[in-house]
Amino acid sequence: MKDPEILLHYIDTLLKESNFTRAAHELYISQPYLTQLIKHIEQKLETKIINRETIPFSLTEAGIIYYHYLEQTIANNQNLVKKLTPFVLPNNEVIRIGILESLGTFLLPELLPNFLTKNPNIKIQLSETYPRENETRLLNEQIDCYIGQTPETLNHGLDFYVNGGENYYVIISPKSPFFKKGRFILQPNEYKMKDILQEPFVVSSANSAIRHQVNGAFQKFHVKPNIILESKSILTATNLSIKGVGLTISAASIIKRMAQTPINLLPLDNNLIQIKYFLAVKHSIKQNNGLKKLIDTFKKLKIQPSIK
The missing domain is CATH 3.40.190.290 (D-Maltodextrin-Binding Protein; domain 2)
Incomplete structure (x- = not known):
């Protein structure tokens, strides 16, 4: 078991359930397999990664380091795929999008279906995390664009395109x-x-x-x-x-x-809380054709959800 995404999922489920039997059932694997997997990781690292003595389970300090290592490995793998795509699939392009999960559940279905249908050579990778983390990832070129709200708070090293808003x-x-x-x-x-x-x-x-x-x-x-x-x-x-x-x-x-x-x-009065959606890219970075098309598609959306 070396796939970092699967390992991360197993650890997340074990922490959530705080019980090896329930976690294994949730993961559709056997309890002995999950137990041995965690023990094997701890033996290899020569330290515990999960506190099992108290409920709920929690990561040890070493476990937090290992967890972040898995996250970084996943990010590096995604970055490798993106960099190799021009050679492996010369007609394809990967666009890495950062977005907050709750915002993505609303905005991405508005943005992506028609875009992907019209651009079958473009693949999308999502980074669904908090705004500041997505902003940092964009500045570090770990993602290609960041979709969010309230552009007034963005770092000056980013360019952004505003479209719509809501009450x-x-x-x-x-x-x-x-x-x-x-x-x-x-x-x-x-x-x-x-x-x-x-x-x-x-x-x-x-x-x-x-x-x-x-x-x-x-x-x-x-x-x-x-x-x-x-x-x-x-x-x-x-x-x-x-x-x-x-x-x-x-x-x-x-x-x-x-x-x-x-x-x-x-x-609420718009002067008190006003939401404007944006798509941000890093300033001065050369935009590939796929990203340019995504920006154009975003700018043409009519994003104005309302309640009656």
């Missing part, structure tokens, strides 16, 4: 004292924003793009946020808010994907 709302569940029965989209001025922001909030993690703007809203109204839960995913934060855990601020494209349930949506 943001405060989600108010029936469990909130601000909920109005029989209503869906409230009037923008129906409540004082300072009063809303003083309520318990569920938010996405600090390195997400939307969180930066949410923090700015709290600061603008001089409110100390009452954050009761953070999630790495805006999808999770939105769902938790819909179920009444706390208020949250989420986008139309996210809310539309959730199960229908009685909620209120309070529209």
Whole structure:
């Protein structure tokens, strides 16, 4: 077992399940095989990579180093494939796209299907991680472009193309004292924003793009946020808010994907939180034909999700 992507998947599943039997079942392999695989890695490295003494399982300090090594190996392999493509498949081109997963679930289906149909010689590799990490990867030329939101925060070493945007709302569940029965989209001025922001909030993690703007809203109204839960995913934060855990601020494209349930949506002023989508490339880097076509396709999209 030397495939770093498979090894990484096995480790991720084992950490998630914190049980070798459940992890093996999830991976469709035998428990003895998974146990021996981890032991073999630890014997080869001459140190433990996973703490098994406590639940949940966690990576040891050596395990974190090994985990990052696997990630870097995968990135290097992808980079090798890209560099060899002109020689192995002279008519093909690989485009490495960085994007936040929650944004990709909405934007990529708008961008890629027709693009790939018209350009069958182009292959796509995705880097689905946080904005700052994708930005760093783009500056280090580990990816070819980065699709995100709020271009105002981008590094000056990047060029970007803006297209579309969307509205943001405060989600108010029936469990909130601000909920109005029989209503869906409230009037923008129906409540004082300072009063809303003083309520318990569920938010996405600090390195997400939307969180930066949410923090700015709290600061603008001089409110100390009452954050009761953070999630790495805006999808999770939105769902938790819909179920009444706390208020949250989420986008139309996210809310539309959730199960229908009685909620209120309070529209936010664009001057408070404004989302603009962009596709960024590193400044002064020569763009291949495929990347130029992808940029043109992105610029022609009509990206304006809304809720009625």
